[in-house]
Amino acid sequence: MLQVNFLRENTARVLEGLKKRNFKHTELVAEAIAVDDERKKIQFDLDQNLAEMNRISREIGILMKEGKKQEVESAKAKTAEFKENSQSLQQKLKDTESRLLEILYLIPNIPSSKVVAGTAAEDNEIIFQSHDVEGLGEGAIPHWELAKKYNLIDFELGVKIAGAGFPVYFGKGARLQRALVQYFLDKNVEAGYMEVNPPHVVNEASGYGTGQLPDKEGQMYFINEDNLYLIPTSEVPVTNLYRDVLLDEKDLPIKNTAFSQCYRREAGSYGAHVRGLNRLHQFEKVEIVRLEKPENSYNALEEMVEHVKSLLTDLELPFRILRLCGGDMGFTSAMTYDFEVWSAAQEKWLEVSSVSNFENFQANRLKCRFKGDGKTQLVHTLNGSALALPRIMAALLENNQTAEGIKIPAKIAEYARFEVIK
Structure with a gap:
């Protein structure tokens, strides 16, 4: 705010x-x-x-x-x-x-001076791309068919239990998910982020604190009897750890990482682009959150971008980084970098992470301040996905399919304890 x-x-x-x-x-x-x-x-x-x-x-x-x-x-x-x-x-x-x-509450954050004007994704700036990309050619199949072929994910069974957008993972599919989560958490901790295991529901004050409320697009799941919300990302509870807190300058920076299930209604999402793992109502994500002194926040943002870049490099996936235009940024963000991986079977880019600096926009709502040099001022808050799993899983399956099965990147194979799915 x-x-x-x-x-x-x-x-x-x-x-x-x-x-x-x-x-x-x-x-x-x-x-x-x-x-x-x-x-x-x-x-x-x-x-x-x-x-x-x-x-x-x-x-x-x-x-x-x-x-x-x-x-x-x-x-x-x-x-x-x-x-x-x-x-x-x-x-x-x-x-x-x-x-x-x-x-x-209705006025969005002001973009950084580096953010260009624009109205949609087409106006975003591509600032890095790891590989030239192309389709896998004839015979390549999308991840939802691979998931069925190798009994990794059952989308129909999820519909039976809960509804569309709630898949069930089996066998090596479940193990690969768990391996990715553990790998991301370990890499985040190695980079200096303290792991947090937060609640997966938040109260109204927490939703307002990080900008999910007012929920103008109706995307949050609401538990009416208890006046609680299912979290859309662990950013919400983790950042709210510091609501109404006066920090000392020596406490900064604060770096947290958390794994959680994420719940999003995805109201208004229909069509082929939501098929399979492309868009879900429940999914797993590892998040990184930082609290910084104002003068350090943009250096911290670049650090976070480099960290997420290293994770995707380890996954051996073609990816690119975009700096979002003003019209494509989230309500609370002053600057956002999106990471997209190449889906070789679908032949399109899939977003897997957003890394954002909110400056003091969230902190003003949260009343999160720090004291230093005899004065009290608002912190700057930042967060990023490191990483969101569904589209990572989709890209891993599609890009690594071979006649002998699906080959798992070496660093993830160490965690999953298998090198190929067949």
């Missing part, structure tokens, strides 16, 4: 950033400033009213000592009027603050 003072002091920059995002409701900026002006006026009137109440209360004490009963009664009547007025002003202030917060 952007601070209203930032909107006021940097209006031109904010509007330019929102234009870069192709954000249509730029009038919210002026509305937020106007409501904040109203809030300040109410606060001033309330302070004046309370000050007058205090003055009269002191005066009543003096009058009582002097035995001036008539004047005391008159002053008490005035106090009652001021008290009633204060209660009315306090309610107005509360309502105005709520209205301001609702408006601020």
